[in-house]
Amino acid sequence: MKLLTREALLSFRRAPLLSALSITTIAFSLFTLGLFGLVAINLRAALRGLEERVEIVAFVLRGTPAETITLATEDIAAFPEVQDVQYITEAQALGRARRELVEFRDAYRDLQVNPLPASIEVRLQEGYRDAASVERVAQRLRGFSFINDVRFGREWVQKLDHLRNVTGIVGLVIGLAFAAVAVVIIGVTIRLTLLQRAREISIMRLVGATNWFIRGPFLLEGALKGLLGGLLSLLLCYGGYLLFRDRTGGAFAGLIFFQTFQMVGIVVFGVMLGLGGSLVSVGRHLRHV
């Protein structure tokens, strides 16, 4: 075991430039994967927030008597999908618009007549926030004679969802391309070490070292490079994350970073890349020395 570690570490001293190159390539491969991963997890977090807020808004015809609406609200609240129902009067709608839509504050202040309709806002129970349930509830709301129009934000939720998937796939493709390059570079490094040490290896063979014993240091070398590359990529990702979060003036203050298991996953993937590169190279070239 001592010999194994010593031999593996020696290779870093023997070919420092190539070792640094392998580690950097792995780091960049994982950095790319990591950046897209960060975008994807942040989009997902944002979407989860949005999903909780999925609302169906049913606009009420002007002049509908308050009792009708109260009765209807009770009916709607009894739907199995519905979590709660809120009636927003015309005045409340205007108040909210003035509060929330800062840019239009002036326009709303000078209004003589309130242009906003009253509405019934419906929030759905967890488990019923999918497109089909929302559509079903919306359909039922349209059935009330005093309902003018029903809107829900499902469509752009789906668009965001789609964007998240695309981000994930693009990140995966680019990351995997980098990963392939990393595997090749590690393979080349290992091959050079193998050639450099051909004499030593032939003597090891001669005195009866097993193949796994001969391979061991090379595999460990690859795994170590993968480990270092993985850790470096996390550092890069964290740097990029901090930079983006702080330079954007608080607009993205709520950005999240990887959780521990995700970080471990990235490092493990790095180790596997390193191990894979050296396995392939050792398998292909050990026979010829």
Added chain:
Amino acid sequence: MIRLSHVDKAYPNGALALKDVSFRVGKGEFVFLTGHSGAGKSTIMKLLFAEQRPSSGEVRVSGYDVSTLRADEIPRLRRRLGVVFQDFRLLEDRTAAENIAFALEVTGARGDTIAARVMRVLTQVGLAARSRAYPRELSGGEQQRVAIARALVNDPAILIADEPTGNLDERATRGVFQLLRDINAGGTVVVMATHDLDLVRQANYRTIEMRDGGVVYDSAEDEANEAQAGEAP
């Protein structure tokens, strides 16, 4: 200990390096393998430590069948053999003692026994005082002694020496040869390929002569025939 029966070995281009070679080597024997370059001596050596496999026929060494040996069994066979070459094959960046220790380390010997075993074989080959010398600081004869010490350190049953004196002057040759005789006297089988006929004549050991990939003379068979001839009348 060693048995070759009807061994053929073809080169990739189809030409035969060995043609129908058969002989046995028993316990405690010292055998010279002689012949010109290209006669097939080295090919036989390579078959003995499973560097190559026969194209047909059977090669048995120390209980292992080289023809059918699985790749993962080759190291086990080699641990029971010692192999010595003309070019010594020492690692230049390690001392004499480290070169020998290396052979123990890579076969997984216990760390605390290594130093003592290395000193034992260095003493056996008469180089205890030179244990910290690097190969470039040693003469050819001394380098070959280190190589022999490395071959001995695993207590092999068979020592295979391929032209061990090929690179040595006369004095060093005598020294190395005497060392091999001593090793044989201790019970280890020695198979030595050489084209130094003076050496062969010096000692009355069994001699197998190769020519064009075949055995043309085996002194053991000769003696057996003479013995038979003596009994016949």
